[in-house]
Amino acid sequence: MSLTLYVDGDRFRTHLRTTLARHPDLVPVAKGNGYGLGNSRLAQIAAWLGVDTLAVGTYAELAQVADHFPGSMLVLTPWRPFDNEVPGGIAPRVVHTVGRIEDLTALLAWEPDARIVLERETSMLRHGLSAAGLREAAEIIAGHGDVRLEGVALHLPMAGSSHLTEVTRLMNDVVASGLDTHTVWVSHLTDTELATLAGSWPDYTIRPRVGTGLWLGDRGALKVRATVLDVHPVERGDVFGYRGRHAPRPGTILVVSGGTAHGIGLESPTGGSSLKERAATVARGGLDAAGFVRSPYSIGGKQRLFAEPPHMQASMLFLPHGAPVPEVGDEVDVRVRYTATAFDRIDIS
Numbered sequence: 115m116s117l118t119l120y121v122d123g124d125r126f127r128t129h130l131r132t133t134l135a136r137h138p139d140l141v142p143v144a145k146g147n148g149y150g151l152g153n154s155r156l157a158q159i160a161a162w163l164g165v166d167t168l169a170v171g172t173y174a175e176l177a178q179v180a181d182h183f184p185g186s187m188l189v190l191t192p193w194r195p196f197d198n199e200v201p202g203g204i205a206p207r208v209v210h211t212v213g214r215i216e217d218l219t220a221l222l223a224w225e226p227d228a229r230i231v232l233e234r235e236t237s238m239l240r241h242g243l244s245a246a247g248l249r250e251a252a253e254i255i256a257g258h259g260d261v262r263l264e265g266v267a268l269h270l271p272m273a274g275s276s277h278l279t280e281v282t283r284l285m286n287d288v289v290a291s292g293l294d295t296h297t298v299w300v301s302h303l304t305d306t307e308l309a310t311l312a313g314s315w316p317d318y319t320i321r322p323r324v325g326t327g328l329w330l331g332d333r334g335a336l337k338v339r340a341t342v343l344d345v346h347p348v349e350r351g352d353v354f355g356y357r358g359r360h361a362p363r364p365g366t367i368l369v370v371s372g373g374t375a376h377g378i379g380l381e382s383p384t385g386g387s388s389l390k391e392r393a394a395t396v397a398r399g400g401l402d403a404a405g406f407v408r409s410p411y412s413i414g415g416k417q418r419l420f421a422e423p424p425h426m427q428a429s430m431l432f433l434p435h436g437a438p439v440p441e442v443g444d445e446v447d448v449r450v451r452y453t454a455t456a457f458d459r460i461d462i463s
């Protein structure tokens with residue numbers, strides 16, 4: 115009855131180990147839906163990998179990992195006076211990201227021996243201190259003997275040909291700030307960029323924070339399958355679905371597991387709905403002449419059409435006459451966005 119993520123355990127674990135062997139200072143990221151695997155499970159895997167630090171996205175996510183991972187937990191979202199709740203007993207293991215001077219002073223007033231990473235703003239313009247802000251932070255920290263500065267963070271955009279020019283400039287800011295740290299936490303650098311950085315700044319420890327490339331880096335280790343829940347042969351004109359549509363031609367209505375609650379959505383076939391756009395979409399196979407939209411489900415090696423928009427936990431597909439028809443209980447392949455899918459079951463071999 116379920117939408118299942120099948121993980122080839124050997125292959126998955128091999129990828130994790132080789133990634134970590136290439137980057138021994140890597141910090142796995144567990145956030146959101148846990149990249150489809152769930153944050154608690156990722157925390158267990160991180161413990162098994164033996165890393166010293168696990169990053170989570172938000173303070174709320176600490177509770178999902180704290181019981182499963184024994185090491186330090188870096189919160190990627192910067193500390194704010196209104197969003198910083200740490201579950202009881204784990205404060206010594208939490209590393210806060212700080213991106214504003216007022217937050218630094220507020221945090222230190224509240225937790226003088228806090229473990230902190232200062233974020234330097236990058237071209238992302240998401241969070242972080244300016245170069246002058248880093249210098250100011252250095253002065254504040256120098257006046258607070260108990261605070262534990264664990265590094266500076268750089269969160270780089272994903273796009274762009276190379277981050278190196280920007281990173282070099284930011285690294286110069288870090289050095290010039292006078293901050294007493296030799297650790298830089300980075301995001302979204304390629305292996306080549308990391309190697310160049312390590313070569314240029316040999317006295318710094320570069321700690322890449324990696325989610326997608328770690329957990330989802332070997333897609334061949336992952337398969338998603340839905341279950342066929344019902345099969346209804348239809349003739350042209352037969353009525354089906356919530357909207358009482360008529361089958362445009364003979365075929366089969368297939369009810370499969372997976373719906374909006376799982377994150378199964380319409381494959382967005384077109385940005386607009388003008389006749390011309392629609393014709394272009396029809397030509398690409400995204401929308402058929404009867405108005406059916408392409409689904410992420412594959413049967414017989416072909417991506418099939420939704421008979422109507424996905425329901426909450428199931429979806430209706432239309433198989434044209436002549437297509438192979440699976441049986442109730444069979445599984446079919448589905449293409450999903452792992453970071454936006456809630457699986458009913460995860461099966462790790």
Ligand SMILES: *Cc1c(COP(=O)(O)O)cnc(C)c1O
Nearest residue numbers: 143190269301323324325326327
């Ligand atoms: C989510 C996140 C990452 C990990 O991103 P991936 O693209 O999944 O590797 C790294 N750094 C920060 C600050 C993040 O928010």
